[in-house]
Amino acid sequence: MRSFRPILFTIVPVGQKLVRGVTLYENTWFDHIIVGHPELIDRLEMVEMTIAVPTTIYESSSVAGSLLFYRSGMVDDAGRFLRVVVGTDRSVKSAYFTSEHGGKQRWP
């Protein structure tokens, strides 16, 4: 069984009915996401805003059951979108910048 994990935040994204709440665990962010994707260092607020007030949510075509959160304006210096991947247990799996949307739009 899963042991206790400190939570960085749990947010209920506004305006949608796909998920009740999305959780980002501390170790996922500090030990993995910003280590493996250092372009996200100092961009926790962007991740938080994207989950809290998404403008579109896609269903991933390559990771079954996962949702992809986007928020307009959340881009890197080259204009690539921030994509936050939320897994089936509704925790953040990873986040990164990409130039393409993916999967099937689920909301709005």
Next chain:
Amino acid sequence: MALRTRKPDDPRHLNVDFDSEEDVLYVSMGQPVASHTDEAANGVLFRWENAGNSPPSGVTALDFRRNWRGRRRSYFYSLVAEHLGVPVGIVERAIREQAGGATDEDLGEFEEVWQRLQAQLISGQMIRAWSAASEYRLDATYQVQAVNPSSITVFGGKMTMPATIPKSEFRKVWDIWRAYCAGTYRREHLRDITRFSTYIVSILKWIESDPSDSK
């Protein structure tokens, strides 16, 4: 800016990190650098360095254990090797040495559950129907008719004939089992995964509870 020199024969030059709880594998050429990402099939993200002429900088694999089990893992090694321009053997060694045990943990956990089912589930055992939403209020039972190394056969409820459920179907449900029990994985999605979901969730619940209580 420090220049990165490639040492393709040295597996330590590949930096591997595995997030076992979210099932995400990060492989980088040397220390990870600021990058952008292109998504391929099966949760594979190819990363390209933001600086310079954007050389390949790494690969991230979402749902790594679920997507790249068994013999499929060799194909994953070759994808990483091709993207990063290093020999596939180096990729395999780096992942095995730096994340090997952890990457197989979940598979081992399912095998343990399957072995417990094989040991404790006997022909004639009655299983009460269970679901995350209704728990045991479904008012149905299934009888185990056969337990084989690669399948379990049950009959009962509204079934018109026995159903032989392959081990692989149990594995599919096990992958999302915790999320389903926590109420964060919807029932209709479970039905998309397997047509045996009703029986599998009841059997997994039975083995997670104390089976001696139901004898």
